[in-house]
Amino acid sequence: MPTTLIxxxxxxxxxxxxxxxxxxxxxxxxxIQVPEHDRDVRLQVFAAADxxxxxxxxxxxxxxxxxxxxxxxxxxxxxxxxxxVRRLSAFGIAPAQLxxxxxxxxxxxxxxxxxxxxxxxAAEPKVNVEEVSKA
Numbered sequence: 295m296p297t298t299l300i301x302x303x304x305x306x307x308x309x310x311x312x313x314x315x316x317x318x319x320x321x322x323x324x325x326i327q328v329p330e331h332d333r334d335v336r337l338q339v340f341a342a343a344d345x346x347x348x349x350x351x352x353x354x355x356x357x358x359x360x361x362x363x364x365x366x367x368x369x370x371x372x373x374x375x376x377x378x379v380r381r382l383s384a385f386g387i388a389p390a391q392l393x394x395x396x397x398x399x400x401x402x403x404x405x406x407x408x409x410x411x412x413x414x415x416a417a418e419p420k421v422n423v424e425e426v427s428k429a
Contacts, residue, residue, distance in 0.1 A: 295406075296322060296362035297334040303345055304353045310385070311337055317381040318358060325374030326366055354391045356382060363412070364398035371396065 300318055315335050322328040322335075347355060358378060379389045404412035 295332050295334070296326075296328060296360050298322065298336065298358065298360045300335065300337045301340060301345075301357040301359070302337065303340050303342055303355060305339055306385075311339075314382075314385055317384065318378065321374060321377035321381045322360070325377040326362075326370050350390075352391065354387050356387050356392050358392070358394045359397065360394070361397040361399050363401055363404075 298318060300314065302314075306314065315337055319328075319333055319335050323330055342353070360374075375394055378394055379392060382392055383389070401412035401415075406412050406415060
């Protein structure tokens with residue numbers, strides 16, 4: 295049940311913004327086995343004046359920040375990163391223009407289902423994401 299925020303500088307038409315959201319969600323499903331119905335992906339667009347960056351980053355620079363429960367291994371994370379690079383290339387975003395940051399937030403730091411700490415909710419069956427990614 296991750297929550298994802300995509301930050302971009304290049305203004306895009308509404309249909310393309312929606313497609314970008316869908317592409318990131320598809321990468322989450324593919325890379326770290328997020329259930330298809332588990333959708334929480336947001337997009338924010340910044341004006342160039344509102345984003346201070348280095349000389350190598352241009353208007354296609356894209357930052358994807360994903361907050362999720364801890365526990366996925368490096369192979370699952372690698373699969374996610376590669377899925378994001380592949381899917382976002384369709385929008386003209388070069389691999390060097392994409393940064394992905396995972397925030398692994400302990401379950402007790404999530405307030406869910408009306409204010410219940412995530413650590414107190416009955417755990418749903420877990421997928422061994424490492425094994426699924428290697429299949």
